[in-house]
Amino acid sequence: MESKVSEGGLNVTLTIRLLMHGKEVGSIIGKKGETVKKMREESGARINISEGNCPERIVTITGPTDAIFKAFAMIAYKFEEDITNSMSNSTATSKPPVTLRLVVPASQCGSLIGKGGSKIKEIRESTGAQVQVAGDMLPNSTERAVTISGTPDAIIQCVKQICVVMLESPPKGATIPYRPKPASTPVIFAGGQAYTIQGQYAIPHPDLTKLHQLAMQQTPFTPLGQTTPAFPGEKLPLHSSEEAQNLMGQSSGLDASPPASTHELTIPNDLIGCIIGRQGTKINEIRQMSGAQIKIANATEGSSERQITITGTPANISLAQYLINASSADPDPHGRNTFPA
Numbered sequence: 580m581e582s583k584v585s586e587g588g589l590n591v592t593l594t595i596r597l598l599m600h601g602k603e604v605g606s607i608i609g610k611k612g613e614t615v616k617k618m619r620e621e622s623g624a625r626i627n628i629s630e631g632n633c634p635e636r637i638v639t640i641t642g643p644t645d646a647i648f649k650a651f652a653m654i655a656y657k658f659e660e661d662i663t664n665s666m667s668n669s670t671a672t673s674k675p676p677v678t679l680r681l682v683v684p685a686s687q688c689g690s691l692i693g694k695g696g697s698k699i700k701e702i703r704e705s706t707g708a709q710v711q712v713a714g715d716m717l718p719n720s721t722e723r724a725v726t727i728s729g730t731p732d733a734i735i736q737c738v739k740q741i742c743v744v745m746l747e748s749p750p751k752g753a754t755i756p757y758r759p760k761p762a763s764t765p766v767i768f769a770g771g772q773a774y775t776i777q778g779q780y781a782i783p784h785p786d787l788t789k790l791h792q793l794a795m796q797q798t799p800f801t802p803l804g805q806t807t808p809a810f811p812g813e814k815l816p817l818h819s820s821e822e823a824q825n826l827m828g829q830s831s832g833l834d835a836s837p838p839a840s841t842h843e844l845t846i847p848n849d850l851i852g853c854i855i856g857r858q859g860t861k862i863n864e865i866r867q868m869s870g871a872q873i874k875i876a877n878a879t880e881g882s883s884e885r886q887i888t889i890t891g892t893p894a895n896i897s898l899a900q901y902l903i904n905a906s907s908a909d910p911d912p913h914g915r916n917t918f919p920a
Contacts (some may be wrong), residue, residue: 593647593742596682597638597654598717598724598757604628604636606661607654614657622649635759637682644742651738655679655731676709678728681741682757685723688712690748691741698744708737719863720757755859842896844887848878850907851885861906869899 599607608615608628619626624642640650658677666674683691692699692712703710708729716723727737846854855862855875866873871891878885889899 591644591746592642593644593746594639594641595647595651595738595742596722596756597640598680598682598759599636599638601634601636603658604638606657607638618650618653622646622653624650626650629759631759633759637757637759644739647742648735648739651679652731652735655734659731676728677731677734678726679734679738681725681727681738682717682722683712683725683741683745684750684754685716685721686751686754687745687748688723688725691725691744702737702740706733706736706740708733710737710741717757718760719755719866720859721753721755722757753858755855755863758863839891840893840896841888841890842900844889844900844903845884846887846903846907848883848885851875854887854903854906856906865899865902865906869895869902871895871899873899873903 606614607618607626609617615626615628618624622642624640624646627639627641629637629639640647642650655677658679662675662677690698693701699710699712702708706729708727711726713724713726725741727734727741729737853861854865856864862873862875869891871889874888874890876886876888887903889896889903891899
């Protein structure tokens, strides 16, 4: 990628990621996918929409910068059209601005804000768009949301300037991309089997059953003073009260949930890559499968180890620890292997 680009240098290929709610995505896709098809054809940009039944979706736009600007223009005008249509049925008099949320690697946000906020101020003043850079990173990623709002024309000018900044200051280090979480599917464990809930049915889930059994056999420590780790997941929508009590080892019925606690591990620096995986895929997989929160501390100078903090129920922690141990034994440095069956 070229290190410098002017407004005229429109031959550089770039990828911009947008975070959208389901309703916005529906508007972009259109009936039978006609709207997005038209946007792809007319802009010449590749427009991909992440899969899933998530409340949020990622829309990725890739192509030469001029194609990206055309795609952005079409999206901004489509959103304005939606606002106009919704206003014709309401009593509101002032028209809300069009709002888009970009997802930008945190390592590029400093250049976008500029020294003492000078760059972001310049972008706001020269385009007339409002630009806000989120202070916190999006969950389980190294990306931040950058919210742009204003008229479609102001948004297009603003995106052009943001693209110039992103091309001049490429991301530093590996970026762990934000992946919106699916609307959570509760997992229940009964009789040593794992089930996921889909609608009114409990579907057997052999992979999770296998992992659960392995984790229970091989967990090297007894979680936090319990003699037998309970493993009900955190939601028990389909258990009878009696089953719930047996599983939880408590007598408060369905809402019983083991208290969240924290466990710390130290991992040698040379194994941390196996646990994080390519662009964070492995650690995100471990988070999703175990249901635990996992934080990896930054490397400290002179130390050959990294601290990992796992938070969750004793069962979440024991499964997360088992999965971390399994991936640190993974011979593939990029962590592409799946977990042991």
